[in-house]
Amino acid sequence: MKIAVCVSQVPDTTTKVKVGSDGKTIDPAGVTYIINPYDEFAVEAALQLKEKNGGETVVVSVGKDSNKEAIKKAYAMGIEKGILVKSDSEMDSYAVARNLADVLKEINADVILFGKQSIDYDDSQVGSLVAEMLGLPSISVAVTLNIDGNTVTCEREIEGGKEVVESSLPVAITAQRGLNNPRYPNLKGIMAAKSKAIEERQPTFTENKTETISMSLPKPKSKGKIVGTDVSAVPELVKLLREEAKVI
Amino acid sequence: MSKILAFVESRDNRIKNSGFETASTAVKLAAELGLEAEAILIGNAVANTAAELGAYGIKKVLIAEDPKLEKYSTTAYSKILAEAAKASGADIIILSATAMGKDLSPRVSAKLEAGLVADCTEIKTEGGNIIATRPVYAGKALIDVKVTSPVKIFSLRPNVFKPVAVDGVSAEIEQHNPGITDSDLNVKVKDVIVSDEKLDVTEANVVVSGGRGLKGPENFYLVEDLAKVLGGAAGASRAIVDAGWRPHSDQVGQTGKTVSPSLYIAVGISGAIQHLAGMSSSKCIVAINKDKDAPIFQIADYGIVADALEIMPALTEEFKKVLSN
Ligand SMILES: Cc1cc2nc3c(=O)[nH]c(=O)nc-3n(C[C@H](O)[C@H](O)[C@H](O)COP(=O)(O)OP(=O)(O)OC[C@H]3O[C@@H](n4cnc5c(N)ncnc54)[C@H](O)[C@@H]3O)c2cc1C
Ligand SMILES: Nc1ncnc2c1ncn2[C@@H]1O[C@H](COP(=O)(O)O)[C@@H](O)[C@H]1O
Numbered sequence: 001m002k003i004a005v006c007v008s009q010v011p012d013t014t015t016k017v018k019v020g021s022d023g024k025t026i027d028p029a030g031v032t033y034i035i036n037p038y039d040e041f042a043v044e045a046a047l048q049l050k051e052k053n054g055g056e057t058v059v060v061s062v063g064k065d066s067n068k069e070a071i072k073k074a075y076a077m078g079i080e081k082g083i084l085v086k087s088d089s090e091m092d093s094y095a096v097a098r099n100l101a102d103v104l105k106e107i108n109a110d111v112i113l114f115g116k117q118s119i120d121y122d123d124s125q126v127g128s129l130v131a132e133m134l135g136l137p138s139i140s141v142a143v144t145l146n147i148d149g150n151t152v153t154c155e156r157e158i159e160g161g162k163e164v165v166e167s168s169l170p171v172a173i174t175a176q177r178g179l180n181n182p183r184y185p186n187l188k189g190i191m192a193a194k195s196k197a198i199e200e201r202q203p204t205f206t207e208n209k210t211e212t213i214s215m216s217l218p219k220p221k222s223k224g225k226i227v228g229t230d231v232s233a234v235p236e237l238v239k240l241l242r243e244e245a246k247v248i
Numbered sequence: 249m250s251k252i253l254a255f256v257e258s259r260d261n262r263i264k265n266s267g268f269e270t271a272s273t274a275v276k277l278a279a280e281l282g283l284e285a286e287a288i289l290i291g292n293a294v295a296n297t298a299a300e301l302g303a304y305g306i307k308k309v310l311i312a313e314d315p316k317l318e319k320y321s322t323t324a325y326s327k328i329l330a331e332a333a334k335a336s337g338a339d340i341i342i343l344s345a346t347a348m349g350k351d352l353s354p355r356v357s358a359k360l361e362a363g364l365v366a367d368c369t370e371i372k373t374e375g376g377n378i379i380a381t382r383p384v385y386a387g388k389a390l391i392d393v394k395v396t397s398p399v400k401i402f403s404l405r406p407n408v409f410k411p412v413a414v415d416g417v418s419a420e421i422e423q424h425n426p427g428i429t430d431s432d433l434n435v436k437v438k439d440v441i442v443s444d445e446k447l448d449v450t451e452a453n454v455v456v457s458g459g460r461g462l463k464g465p466e467n468f469y470l471v472e473d474l475a476k477v478l479g480g481a482a483g484a485s486r487a488i489v490d491a492g493w494r495p496h497s498d499q500v501g502q503t504g505k506t507v508s509p510s511l512y513i514a515v516g517i518s519g520a521i522q523h524l525a526g527m528s529s530s531k532c533i534v535a536i537n538k539d540k541d542a543p544i545f546q547i548a549d550y551g552i553v554a555d556a557l558e559i560m561p562a563l564t565e566e567f568k569k570v571l572s573n
């Protein structure tokens with residue numbers, strides 16, 4: 001079984017966001033970058049499929065040289081081969097997906113795994129875009145994954161429940177938290193990942209379909225009201241919610 | 249001529265709230281741009297709900313019906329939506345960023361080579377252009393975006409765009425032949441598992457969430473009771489999801505769900521940056537926490553600094569009293 005997994009590199013969840021000098025993207029100064037948390041579920045799923053069915057695993061990322069760190073994290077967890085489509089320009093999800101699709105067409109994997117969303121732009125687009133570009137079925141926000149012969153079954157999260165979705169190989173899956181418990185790389189894996197080669201490629205597509213005009217920070221909230229420090233504050237709180245905030 | 253097409257989601261042949269939001273937003277944008285707005289309903293017997301869209305100013309509803317479309321299929325629905333847009337000459341498509349909308353919109357985007365702005369919280373027009381605002385970095389920043397491709401797709405964050413009723417228009421119905429084959433149903437929903445009929449945090453108008461300050465899972469009923477009285481949903485911080493008190497589907501935050509209810513009540517939640525990421529766009533935030541320096545108070549509109557275990561029963565009783573008057 002051939003398994004591909006796509007990973008992105010994103011600012012750590014504790015990042016304090018500042019707008020950069022271009023007014024359109026964040027100021028990278030002092031930001032720590034990590035592999036997109038949802039992509040760890042995708043990498044783990046890829047490794048489990050390989051352990052069960054045999055075969056080969058490959059990780060693909062599109063972006064700056066620093067995305068190699070995300071590829072190395074995937075290596076440290078056990079992925080065998082890595083490809084970076086190297087580009088310093090800001091690509092939107094469409095452009096990223098086109099580049100991934102061009103690489104993945106060649107790889108011809110049975111299963112392509114993604115995270116359900118990148119926690120930088122929170123787009124939730126790339127997995128389904130790539131699937132459509134390759135003419136493949138896709139299942140997004142998967143919390144379970146079962147492959148039986150040529151049939152794939154996943155549960156995916158929807159509002160107030162889950163859908164049981166069935167499809168066939170080859171397939172694209174986007175991973176939601178809960179799909180598995182990503183393994184911690186061991187020291188040997190981390191050391192081996194450091195020196196392992198990463199294939200670099202040029203982007204095949206750079207034309208964005210969306211354009212960011214400006215980035216801003218949300219308006220700071222005016223300081224709230226402490227209504228009280230014991231049970232006697234309860235009627236006052238309810239009154240404020242009804243009469244001042246008018247939300248009840 | 250160019251047109252706006254709203255994808256209207258239904259469940260069990262009833263239009264979802266998010267469907268009225270897309271229809272109404274399409275009507276508003278069409279009025280500003282001097283275009284026409286149409287809606288499309290896809291499913292099994294959905295035609296009888298079409299009339300409801302007239303109340304929001306939709307003049308024409310495309311109906312794509314087939315028993316095979318009873319349950320959602322990403323491949324079939326995306327094909328129908330893309331082809332309906334082409335056939336009707338729509339070059340602006342509005343969806344909702346629901347589980348279905350998020351799954352469907354990128355596939356339509358790829359089919360129509362159209363730029364997609366996902367999860368918008370505001371849409372305005374400027375000199376004939378559409379400018380969409382969307383949160384990024386889990387709401388720590390906002391970007392204004394425009395689409396540069398000829399066909400443009402926007403998905404709306406649920407619960408943010410309030411549907412506006414207009415004076416009675418009756419919606420004309422037009423059948424759109426779905427023309428799907430078995431190969432279009434390559435991805436099929438076999439079954440839907442409803443979690444005990446419970447309201448999802450992303451769909452609720454009031455969310456009451458509990459955190460580690462509740463001390464133990466045996467006290468979580470305090471949160472559920474209040475949520476019930478307010479007709480809302482119960483949410484959770486990651487700390488108590490990781491501790492196994494609550495399922496992950498209830499987690500609010502950066503790696504959980506993003507909610508924007510009218511009222512969010514955080515009970516015994518410290519307000520870590522990853523939690524705030526999922527709820528800071530709520531209209532009114534109430535915090536109950538015994539630590540006056542807890543970060544949650546920095547974004548709360550109202551707070552009580554006290555033991556949640558004492559406050560909650562009284563708060564639930566008070567709401568019961570007030571709401572029954
Ligand atoms: C990659 C990553 C992703 C994450 N994603 C999320 C996410 O999606 N959602 C999320 O919620 N967290 C997330 N977190 C975790 C987050 O950092 C916090 O650890 C978590 O939100 C804390 O949960 P809590 O507020 O319930 O617990 P705590 O931080 O322990 O806070 C408990 C609070 O209860 C108060 N308290 C104690 N006793 C009482 C009492 N008797 N009455 C009233 N108040 C009391 C305390 O003063 C304290 O403020 C993430 C972390 C990481 C690293
Ligand atoms: N630059 C990228 N390179 C490789 N994979 C990516 C990239 N951006 C997004 N992805 C994949 O697509 C998923 C969804 O991302 P997004 O649509 O940006 O929210 C991520 O979890 C990754 O698996």
